[in-house]
Amino acid sequence: MVTRLPDVDVVLVGFGWTGAIMAQKLTDAGMEVLALERGPWRDTPTHFPTTFAQDELRYYWRHGMFQEASQETLTFRNNRSQMALPMRRWGSFLPGNGVGGSGVHWNGQTFRFLPSDFVARSHNEERYGPLPEDMTVQDYGVTYEELEPHFDYFEKICGISGEAGNVNGEIIAGGNPFEGQRSDHYPCPPLQMTFSQDRFAASARNLGLHPFPGPAANLSQAYTNPLGMQLAPCTYCGFCEKFGCGNYSKSSPQTTIIPALMRRNNFALRTNAEVLSIERTPDGAMATGVTYVDAQGELYFQPAGMVILCAYQLQNTRLMLLSGIGAPYDPQTGQGVVGKNYCYQVMSSVDVFFEEEYTNEFVGAGALGMVVDDYNGDNFDHSGLGFIGGGYIACWTTNARPIETHPVPEGVPTWGSAWKKSVRENFLKSTSVGLHGASMAHRSNYVDLDPTYKDRWGRPLLRMTYDFTLNDRRLTAHITPVVKDIARGMGGREIKVNNRRGSYDSMPYQTTHNTGGTIMGTSPADSVVNRYCQSWDVPNLFVTGAGLFPQNAGYNPTDTVAALAYWSADAIVNQYLRAEGPLVQP
């Protein structure tokens, strides 16, 4: 039996960053908002206090912070000629679970995309001519200038620590000279850099590049945000990504928004509530609410005036497919939109090993780093290079957690006495310089429903078909040598180049930056939602998250994910509530 519950104005599916943002803005507007979260409640003193937050085995290797693959996973293959098999345990990316979602276990690297990233097709075609036919790169339909106030607001919610490079058109020394124009400075000064960043910055400057401090959601000083939430200075403990912060020093939904929401009478949250489908009127034109299952296996129908998808990119896309909303993407014909333009991130790196100096990388923070943006987006001339996009190059000191991080030089075996000795010799004396590359959409990379594998409710798993593209390979082949030059200039004994080679491997951890599948755009023929993140097919259904990205830029996604959520919430409050219906006419 399915129990029908009392109506609410808005139901949010998932309660991480974008759920908290939507709840904040829509309860501000007086709406009755209910968030349904599949995982459990989580708070700092109960789940990751400083007395036991620094537990590498539990939180990373035993996946204490993440969705359980037994609850829901996906299948994976590199291309359509292969059989997709389930990711039986997580590897290359780590979807979150529970209140706060992945916003609890992120590093806090908080970049804005470049203005040209939002108009990737028109900008690049205007400058370089037509893109290859198989590159399904698109414009967002929303511009950097339109998102700027929302970037600025989210950065103030988080208390981002950084150095602005362009405030109202004025270029500021020490910031990123390539960034889009900002309306204000970062709310907090940059974190204090360590030895590795100092060496990186000096080497980059010698090469004529423009290093700046990575914008960090790790607080450089005590800070009170616009909602009155208080954050504490970061203690550089080196347990950010894959961990919760016990010290209230990392901006997360828990530390910046949720406590304010919990005091509001028009907000409620139900945990252990897994949404199974979005329900619609018999003609399919409007959403009526969602069906969910609770921890006891009981089914409920939650009616709502609006449904907003706030889960992770993979689950938002799957829920659209399972609910039959929007035409599924077909890679053979190029028709259909749901599941289209799955993108990721293309990484390479160069390790640096010092002889005398100690890098002491256990003194670290998730977004403690110096960055150069000279090779990101269209900050350099791509004429004749055969690819578009780029990436930032950075020296982050995030951790020296020893199960995960024990780099050894080229030629050292992977176990035994020689390996052990090399780990000891280099553990305190190494660092890494990484390229964080863009991932451009390609016709053959997509997600759909798996024909074979099911979840515990008997519903098809999502199936990912993905491999690195020619654009990706050319991008890393062009920029990795720059990474190498910077690394070589840092004064170490030797370096080790980790090139981006071969097919995408779903197991070694790379990054939790999965994008696309519910992409935004200017036409229902090639996007799932319009420029306000509203479904083209069902006007009282909105979608948030990195699934909106038509392709992924050379940056971490959270700042742009959050700005899009605030932008969408603004459109709901100021336009949709006044005249319910499509905000853009196709």
Added chain:
Amino acid sequence: MAPVMSRRAALKGLIMTTTALALPGVVLGREYGRGAGVPWEPGAADIPYYGTRDEGFLTEAELTTVRAIAARIIPSDEDGPGAAEADVVTFIDRQLAGFYGRGQHWYMQGPFHEGLSTQGYQSEHPPAQLYRLALPELDTYCDAQYGSRFSSLSEANQDAVLTGLDEEEITFETVSAKTFFDLIVENTIEGFFADPIYGGNRDMIGWRYVGFPGARYDYRDFVGHNGARIDLPPVSLMGGPHWTRQ
């Protein structure tokens, strides 16, 4: 499986058949908000599963073999202690006895196929069962090749066998030898470097060996180290050894 089927059937006819109007809080597991503030309960800290002395999975014979394998992956030598001093075998035994060994959080539904190198773990056996099936096969191989079980071989012969597993020159009948080898390497490194509450890294010996200060959370005084050594004794989630031993 019956409840799952009935739920699925219910799902199909959902919109037409919804009836009862329920009161939130009565039928639901847990609801938060509605002006109540952030929930907090005393003594509710969510402590980890760490295994205990009474819990174990491996038999005496299996323990002997695992101990011998771990001792070659991280050997005790002139450069310092290894898996033996860190008691990695106890760590592995407790992990295999718990949710990890059962693959409880992993997706373990079939069908099972061998899979490509980019597709990760595809064994139908969770970690504990993989050990149980692989260990006798290892001894069978060693017995055929060298006339004795793995733990009795010379270190050189043990290394040769492990290299054979690593390089896929030795295969097993019932499970993938390479999958087993990769897993025991992973588990051995975990046992050498995980917090001592889990039974390995005894007296924080793995952390001391490489110079990791452990579960500390405040390095603000050391950010400006400028390349100098920071020599701090390690601390576990249980505290420092000097807290309990005099």
